[in-house]
């Protein structure tokens with residue numbers, strides 16, 4: 001069985017400063033992780049015919065839209081960008097997968113050669129045996145999709161090992177159309193609302209959906225085919241993440257113990273507005289010669305005079321074209 005497991009105590013995003021969690025991956029090296037996502041035909045890989053692509057999508061139907069038919073209203077310091085179809089529909093720009101192109105893949109070079117003891121079901125057992133007693137949950141297929149690498153029998157074995165150790169099991173899978181058996185074990189990773197409807201019709205117990213925050217705000221608290229739409233609590237509270245989500249009842253993304261929910265995540269990959277907004281703020285702070293933290297504090301506190309003063313300083317040190325962009329971003333009239 002081509003899986004690779006470890007216990008992590010370091011990823012603050014995932015587990016907080018004092019937690020520990022079992023992680024297992026579908027595949028045992030970078031090439032296998034990537035092959036898994038290719039098999040799932042994942043839109044977040046952002047490639048068309050092997051070339052990098054920018055994809056715009058109708059978040060309701062999943063229809064991809066030609067860039068020429070889109071009106072872009074650029075984002076500012078307080079507003080997300082808007083992508084409008086010429087017929088009035090609100091669209092979204094598809095983000096790059098955070099797992100495949102972000103930190104979860106970094107450093108995964110030749111893991112199967114460097115850490116043979118972490119491979120297969122024995123590697124998972126070892127990770128479980130080495131986990132601190134307070135670690136009460138595992139997260140699977142951190143990168144990749146288990147259903148493209150494993151049989152249903154393999155999956156039963158892995159899930160059984162984890163639950164047999166008294167742990168919750170967080171798992172997502174993008175390849176549920178190709179391998180619907182995975183819906184018994186995993187939250188169905190969906191790209192748009194029609195995907196959610198299709199996954200529910202196929203038997204999904206939980207679904208997940210990645211969208212811009214403005215769309216999440218629109219759908220938060222609504223129902224879709226009997227499922228409640230709810231933003232991941234980690235997105236909205238610095239005190240919650242996968243290590244404590246759901247308390248004793250267990251994490252929301254455990255599809256075997258939870259049901260009837262669409263967990264929504266704010267886009268957080270390399271091409272998300274969240275990342276691009278942070279980069280702009282960092283650049284302006286750098287040009288103005290102030291620390292990013294200080295500038296962020298002014299923004300959080302809505303201190304317009306201070307923000308404008310920083311903006312003017314930064315604008316005096318860049319080209320006219322960049323100054324124009326800074327002016328629009330900082331909403332300076």
Ligand code: SF4
Pocket residue numbers: 170232233234235240241242243245246251252253254263
């Ligand atoms: S809903 Fe809970 S389990 Fe799922 S990703 Fe968010 S914090 Fe983790």
